[in-house]
Amino acid sequence: MPPPNIILINCDDLGYGDLGCYGSQVNKTPHLDRMAAEGIRFSDFYMGSPLCSPSRGAMMTGCYPRRISFGTFDGLGVLFPGQGIGLNPAEITVARLLKGQGYATKIVGKWHCGDQPEFLPTRHGFDSYYGLPYSNDMGIQASTLAHRGPMPPLPLLRDEEVIEEQPDQASLTSRYVEESVRFIREHRESPFFLYFAHMHVHLPHYVAWRFLKTAINGPYGAAVECIDWSVGVLLHELQRLGLDERTLVIFTSDNGARGDRGGSNQPLKGGKFTTWEGGLRVPCIMRWPGAIPAGAVSREIVTSLDFLPTLARLAGAEPPADRIIDGKDIRPLMLGASGATSPHDAFFYYLGDRLQAVRRGPWKLHVWRDGAALRELYHLIDDLGETRNIAADHCDIVRDLEAKAEAMRQDIGDVATGAPGRNCRPAGRVDNPKPLTRYDPAHPYFMAMYDLPDRG
Numbered sequence: 001m002p003p004p005n006i007i008l009i010n011c012d013d014l015g016y017g018d019l020g021c022y023g024s025q026v027n028k029t030p031h032l033d034r035m036a037a038e039g040i041r042f043s044d045f046y047m048g049s050p051l052c053s054p055s056r057g058a059m060m061t062g063c064y065p066r067r068i069s070f071g072t073f074d075g076l077g078v079l080f081p082g083q084g085i086g087l088n089p090a091e092i093t094v095a096r097l098l099k100g101q102g103y104a105t106k107i108v109g110k111w112h113c114g115d116q117p118e119f120l121p122t123r124h125g126f127d128s129y130y131g132l133p134y135s136n137d138m139g140i141q142a143s144t145l146a147h148r149g150p151m152p153p154l155p156l157l158r159d160e161e162v163i164e165e166q167p168d169q170a171s172l173t174s175r176y177v178e179e180s181v182r183f184i185r186e187h188r189e190s191p192f193f194l195y196f197a198h199m200h201v202h203l204p205h206y207v208a209w210r211f212l213k214t215a216i217n218g219p220y221g222a223a224v225e226c227i228d229w230s231v232g233v234l235l236h237e238l239q240r241l242g243l244d245e246r247t248l249v250i251f252t253s254d255n256g257a258r259g260d261r262g263g264s265n266q267p268l269k270g271g272k273f274t275t276w277e278g279g280l281r282v283p284c285i286m287r288w289p290g291a292i293p294a295g296a297v298s299r300e301i302v303t304s305l306d307f308l309p310t311l312a313r314l315a316g317a318e319p320p321a322d323r324i325i326d327g328k329d330i331r332p333l334m335l336g337a338s339g340a341t342s343p344h345d346a347f348f349y350y351l352g353d354r355l356q357a358v359r360r361g362p363w364k365l366h367v368w369r370d371g372a373a374l375r376e377l378y379h380l381i382d383d384l385g386e387t388r389n390i391a392a393d394h395c396d397i398v399r400d401l402e403a404k405a406e407a408m409r410q411d412i413g414d415v416a417t418g419a420p421g422r423n424c425r426p427a428g429r430v431d432n433p434k435p436l437t438r439y440d441p442a443h444p445y446f447m448a449m450y451d452l453p454d455r456g
Contacts, residue, residue: 001291002246003101003103003191003314003315003316004191004246004247004248004288004291004314005187005191005192005193005194005243005246005247005248006098006103006191006192006193006194006247006248006250006311006314006315007193007194007196007234007247007248007249007250008193008194008195008196008250008252008307009196009198009231009234009249009250009251009252010056010059010109010195010196010197010198010252010253010254011198011200011201011227011251011252011253011254012052012110012135012197012198012199012200012201012202012253012254012456013052013201013202013203013253013254013255013256013257013258013263013272013456014200014201014224014227014253014257014263014282014283015253015256015257015259015263015264015265015266015271015278015282016256016257016264016265016266016268016277016278016281016282016283017264017265017266017267017268018201018224018257018263018264018283019032019033019036019224019283020032020033021033021036021037021041021283021285022041022283023266023267024224024264026216026217026221026262026264027215027217027221027224027225027228028215028221028225028228029224029225029227029228030228030232031228031229031231031232031235032227032228032231032251032285034235035231035235035249035251035285035287036285036287036295037294037295038287038289038294038295039249039285039286039287039288039289039292039294039296040285040286040287040292040293040296040297040298040333040334040336041283041284041285041296041297041298042284042285042286042297042298042300042302043297043298043299044281044298044299044300044301044302045252045281045282045283045284045302045303045304046280046281046282046301046302046303046304046347047059047252047253047254047255047280047282047303047304048063048064048065048280048303048304048305048350049065049071049255049280049350049351050255050256050271050272050273050274050275050279050280050351051077051078051255051272051273051351051352052078052110052112052135052202052254052255053070053073053077053078053079053112053113054070054071054077054078054350054352055254055255055304056110056111056112056113056197056254057070057087057113058070058304058305059094059254059304059305059307060087060091060093060094060095060113060124060308061087061091061092061093061094061308061325062094062305062306062307062308062309062319062325062326062327063305063324063325063326063327064305064326064348064350064412065350066350066353066412066413066421066424067324067326067412067423067424067425068087068088068091068424068425068427069088069424069425069426069427070087070113070427071350071352071353072352072353073085073427076147077273077352078112078134078135079112079113079114079115079134080134080138080148081115081133081134081138081151081152081435081436081437082115082152082433082434082435082436083114083115083116083433084116084429084430084431084432084433085114085427085428085429086113086114086115086116086118086119086427086428086430087113087114087119087124087427087428088425088426088427088428089118089119089123089124089428090425090428091124091425092320092323093124093125093308094125094193094307094308094311094312095107095121095124095125095126095193095195096124096125097125097308097311097312097315097317097319097320098125098191098193098311098312098315098317099125099126099127099193100317101191101315101316101317102190102191103190103191103192103193103315104127104183104186104187104190104191104192104193105125105126105127105128105192105193105195106126106127106128106129106130106180106183106192106193106194106195107121107126107128107129107130107131107194107195107196107197108129108130108131108176108179108180108183108194108195108196108197109130109131109132109176109195109196109197109198109199110131110132110133110134110135110136110197110198110199110202111129111131111132111133111134111197112133112134112135114133114428115133115134115435115436116430116433117160118428118430119428119430120133120157120160122159122160126195128158128159128183129157129158129159129160130156130157130158130176130179131156131157131176131197132154132155132156132157132172132199133155133157133436135202135456136154136169136172136199136202136203136204136206136456137202137203137204137454137455137456138151138154139151139152139153139154139166139450140152140153140154140166140439140448140449140450141204141449141450141451141452141453142449142450142451142452142453143453143454143455145455152435152436152437152438152439153165153166153437153438153439153443153445154166154167154437154450155436155437156172157436162436162437164446165437165443165445166445166446166447166448166449166450167446167447168206168446168447169199169204169206169447169450170206170207170208170209171208172199173198173199173200173208173226173227173230174208176196176198176199176230177230177233177234180194180196180234181233181234181237184234184237184238184241184243185237185241188241188243191315193311196230196234198227198230200223200224200226200227201220201223201224201227201257201263202456203258203261203452203454203455203456204450204452204453204454204455204456205219205220205222205223205261205452205454206450206452207219207222207223207226208222208226211223211225211226211229217262218262219261219262220261220262220263221262231251234249235249235287244289245288245289245290245291247288248286248287248288248291248292248311248314249286249287249288250284250285250286250307251283251284251285251286252282252283252284252285252304253282253283254282255272255279255280255282256268256270256271256272256274256278256279256280256281256282257271257272257278258271258272258273258456259271259272259278261454265277265278265281267384267385268281268384268385269385269386269387270386273351274351275349275350275351275356275357275366275369276386277364277380277384277386279349279351280349284302286334288334291335292334292335292336293335293336296336298333300333300340300341300342301342301344301347301359302330302333302342302344303327303344303347304327305325305326305327305328306327306328306329306330306343307327308325308327309325309327309328309329310327310328310329310330310331310334313329313331314331323425324423328343328344329343330342330343345360345404346358346359346360346401346404346408347359347360348405348408352415353413353414353415354368354414354415354416355367355368355405355408355409355414355416355417356368356369356416358401358404358405358408359380360400360401360404362379362380362381362382363377363378363379363380363394363397363401364377364378364380364386365377365378365391365397365398365401365402365405366378367402367405368416373416375391375398375402376389376391377389377390377391377394377397377398377401378390409421410422411423412424
C-alpha cells in the first residue's frame with residue numbers, strides 16, 4: 001500500500017477513563033467514539049513516562065526516556081523555561097525519518113523537549129512549528145511554583161520566533177485547529193505528517209465558553225469536549241478533501257490524568273506522577289479506513305515507543321540501525337493480521353530515573369516506590385485495579401520479573417539501585433541558556449497575568 005498521510009494527536013494529562021469509548025459517562029466525545037468505531041482501540045497502550053517531557057521525548061525517539069537521558073532534568077521531573085537541557089540534536093525523531101521520505105512535517109501545540117534554539121522542533125525534523133514550547137502553566141499566573149518562582153511570559157512560537165506573549169489560552173485550541181487545517185489543505189497532494197499536541201487538559205483549564213456552557217463535568221469536561229470537537233474538524237476535513245483512505249490518524253495522551261480536577265483513569269489505579277497503571281496506561285485510537293479494520297479492539301501490550309519504527313516502515317523507511325531503539329513494529333496489530341501478538345517481551349515503568357515496575361503478559365511486579373524497594377505482584381487481567389498483592393503465591397513469576405528488571409537496570413540504569421546502565425545516550429546541553437521571553441511592564445499583554453492559580 002502507498003505511504004499514508006499521518007496525523008498524530010497527543011493530549012496533555014488526558015486519563016484512561018475520560019472518553020466515552022473508554023467508559024466515561026460524564027464527558028461527551030462523539031467524534032472520538034466514532035473514530036474508535038471506525039478503527040482500532042488499544043486497551044493496553046503505554047506511554048514511556050507518567051510525566052510530559054520524558055513521555056514526549058520517548059515518543060519522538062522510540063526510546064525509553066532513561067536511554068536518551070530524558071528521565072530527569074538537573075533534578076527536575078520536566079523541563080522548565082530557559083533550561084539548558086533538551087532533546088539531543090543527534091537523536092533521530094520520527095519527524096526526521098518521515099521528512100527523509102519526502103513528507104511535509106509540522107507540529108502544532110506543545111513541544112516540551114527543550115526551549116533553547118538547538119532543541120526546538122525545527123531542529124528535529126519538523127518543517128514548521130506553531131505552539132507553546134512547554135506547559136501552559138509555565139507563564140505569568142496567579143501562583144508561582146515554590147521551587148522555581150515566577151515564570152517568564154508564556155511564549156507562542158511560529159517556527160523559532162516568539163510571535164505572542166501571554167496569549168489567550170481559551171482561544172488557542174481553535175487557533176491550533178485552523179493552523180492544522182491550513183497545513184492539511186496545503187499538502188493534500190503529497191504525504192504529510194502532522195503532530196497535533198494539545199494544550200488540554202493540562203492545568204490551568206482555560207476553555208472557550210461554547211464548551212463550558214454545556215459540559216456536565218466542569219472545566220475539565222469542557223476541555224475534553226473541546227479536544228473531541230477538534231478531532232471532528234480534522235476528520236471532516238480529511239473526508240472533504242478525499243483523504244480519508246490515505247490518512248492514518250492516531251489519538252493518545254502523554255500520561256494519565258491527575259484525578260483531582262475532574263479527570264478519570266478508571267478503572268485503573270493511580271494517575272499522573274505514579275507508576276500505577278493510571279500513570280502510564282492511556283487511551284490510544286487509530287483510524288485508517290480501508291487498512292485498519294473497523295471496530296477492532298486490541299488487548300496486546302503496545303507503547304508510544306512503537307510509533308517511530310511503525311510509522312517509519314509505513315513510510316518506506318527503516319528505523320536507525322546505528323543505535324538502540326526500544327520501540328517495535330506494530331503494523332500486524334494495527335492492521336488486524338490474524339494471530340498478531342505484542343512484540344514486547346516486557347514493558348518497564350520508570351518514574352524519572354528510577355525503575356519502579358515491570359510487566360510481562362498479564363503480570364506486573366512493582367519493585368520500588370516512595371524511596372523503598374518492594375515486591376508487589378498483580379495479575380492485571382484478574383485485578384486491573386492493582387488491589388491484591390499475590391507475590392507470595394507466585395515466587396517463580398516474581399523471580400522471572402526481577403531478572404528482567406535487573407537486565408533493564410544493566411541496560412539503561414536505575415538511580416534507585418545505583419545502576420548506571422551501559423546503553424544511555426546523553427541529552428542535549430547548551431551553555432548560557434536563557435528564557436525565550438522576559439517580562440516587560442510596558443508590553444501590551446493580552447493577559448498580563450493568568451488569573452487561575454492551578455498548576456499541573
